[in-house]
Amino acid sequence: MTTKKVITRFAPSPTGFLHIGGARTALFNWLFAKKTGGDFKLRIEDTDKARSTQVATDAILDGMAWLGLQSDGDIIYQTHNVKAHIKAAHTLLDKGAAYKCYCTPEALKDIRENMPSGTAFRSPYRDNEKDLDLPFTIRFRVPEGSTHISDEVQGDITWQNKDFDDLVLLRADGTPTYMLAVVVDDHDMGVTHVIRGDDHLINAGRQTLIYKALDWDVPIWAHIPLIHGPDGKKLSKRHGALGVEAYRDMGYLADGLNNYLLKLGWSDGDQELFFDDEAVKAFSLDGLKSSPARLDFDKMDFINSQHILRVKNTELLALAMPFLEVHFGGPLPETLRNTLLRAMDTLKPRVKTLKDFVEQADYLMRSRPIEISERAKKAFKN
Numbered sequence: 001m002t003t004k005k006v007i008t009r010f011a012p013s014p015t016g017f018l019h020i021g022g023a024r025t026a027l028f029n030w031l032f033a034k035k036t037g038g039d040f041k042l043r044i045e046d047t048d049k050a051r052s053t054q055v056a057t058d059a060i061l062d063g064m065a066w067l068g069l070q071s072d073g074d075i076i077y078q079t080h081n082v083k084a085h086i087k088a089a090h091t092l093l094d095k096g097a098a099y100k101c102y103c104t105p106e107a108l109k110d111i112r113e114n115m116p117s118g119t120a121f122r123s124p125y126r127d128n129e130k131d132l133d134l135p136f137t138i139r140f141r142v143p144e145g146s147t148h149i150s151d152e153v154q155g156d157i158t159w160q161n162k163d164f165d166d167l168v169l170l171r172a173d174g175t176p177t178y179m180l181a182v183v184v185d186d187h188d189m190g191v192t193h194v195i196r197g198d199d200h201l202i203n204a205g206r207q208t209l210i211y212k213a214l215d216w217d218v219p220i221w222a223h224i225p226l227i228h229g230p231d232g233k234k235l236s237k238r239h240g241a242l243g244v245e246a247y248r249d250m251g252y253l254a255d256g257l258n259n260y261l262l263k264l265g266w267s268d269g270d271q272e273l274f275f276d277d278e279a280v281k282a283f284s285l286d287g288l289k290s291s292p293a294r295l296d297f298d299k300m301d302f303i304n305s306q307h308i309l310r311v312k313n314t315e316l317l318a319l320a321m322p323f324l325e326v327h328f329g330g331p332l333p334e335t336l337r338n339t340l341l342r343a344m345d346t347l348k349p350r351v352k353t354l355k356d357f358v359e360q361a362d363y364l365m366r367s368r369p370i371e372i373s374e375r376a377k378k379a380f381k382n
C-alpha cells in the first residue's frame with residue numbers, strides 16, 4: 001500500500017498582520033509536513049479584494065520568513081485560481097448539486113426576516129429552477145441527511161444538514177466565495193491535512209459536503225483551539241494579539257517564539273525546550289491539545305532565555321545590535337563591540353529577550369568616568 005505524500009498548507013487572508021495564532025497554525029502545519037517528509041505550502045487567500053492589502057501580504061511573508069517557515073514551492077495566491085473556482089461551481093450546477101438563485105439583496109433580506117428562527121437558509125429557486133436573463137448567484141444545494149467528520153483534535157462530529165445554509169458559491173459578479181475557493185484550492189494543491197483554528201470547525205462540515213458533491217477526497221481535519229489571553233478571555237490586542245513582528249521588536253528570537261508557540265497547543269510529555277530539529281522529530285498530530293491555550297508571558301520569557309543561552313556570542317551580539325544601537329544613538333565603535341563580545345558570557349544568562357541586553361550592557365556603553373549616583377556613593381562610604 002502506498003501512502004500519499006503529506007501536503008499541508010497555511011492559508012491566511014491578507015487583511016491584517018500575521019498574529020501569533022496564525023503563526024502557531026503555520027508552525028503546526030510546517031512541523032507536520034517536515035516530520036512526515038511532506039510539503040508545506042503557503043496560500044494567500046486574497047479573493048476578498050476590498051479587505052486584502054499588499055501591506056498585509058508583505059507582513060505575512062515577512063513574518064513567515066522571520067520564523068523560518070519556508071513554503072515548499074511557490075507561494076500560491078488564491079486570486080490566480082479563480083478560473084478553477086468558477087469551473088467547480090459550474091460542475092456542481094451541472095450535477096444538480098448547486099442551483100442558480102436570482103434573489104435580489106432586498107428579496108434575501110425579506111426571506112431572512114421571515115425565516116423561523118433556527119432554520120437554515122433555503123432559496124425559493126432551490127426547488128424551482130429557472131434560466132432567466134437576470135443576475136444570479138450559484139448556491140450549493142445542501143443535501144438531505146447528516147455530515148460526519150472525524151477530526152484529529154476534536155474527535156467525531158456530526159451535523160444535521162438541515163442546519164446548513166444553502167451557501168453562495170459564486171457571487172453574481174462571478175467571484176467565488178471563501179467556501180468554494182478553499183475547497184477547490186486545497187484539492188488542486190493536493191492538500192492531505194488541514195490544520196487550522198477551530199473557528200473553522202463548522203466550515204469543515206460545509207466543506208466536506210462540497211468535496212463529496214465534487215467526488216473529491218476529503219482531507220484529514222485537525223481543528224486546534226484558539227489562543228486565549230492570560231485571563232482566559234478571547235485574545236485581544238491588550239493581551240498580546242499582536243503581529244509576530246511585534247514579538248521580534250520586543251526582542252524574542254524566532255526559535256524562542258516557535259518553541260513557545262509549539263508548547264502552547266501541543267505536548268507529548270513534560271519536555272518544554274526544543275532546540276534545532278527536536279520539534280520536527282517529536283511532532284505528531286496526537287499531541288495537539290483540545291483545550292484552549294492561555295498566553296503566558298513568563299513562560300515565553302523563560303523559553304526565550306533558554307534559546308538565547310544557546311546562540312553563539314557573535315551571532316547573539318549581531319541579533320542584539322539593533323536594540324543596542326537605538327540605545328547608544330548610532331553605530332557602536334569597534335572597541336565597544338569587542339568589549340560587549342567579551343562580556344557576552346556574563347550578560348547572556350541575565351537576559352530574557354534581546355532587548356534586555358540594553359539594560360544589562362548599559363554600564364559598558366557609558367562614557368567614562370561613570371558618574372556615581374548618590375545612592376552608590378553612600379554604599380561606597382561604608
Ligand code: GLU
Nearest residue numbers: 011012013045182196200
Ligand atoms: N483564510 C482563512 C483565514 O484566514 C483560512 C482558511 C482555512 O484555513 O481554511 O481564516
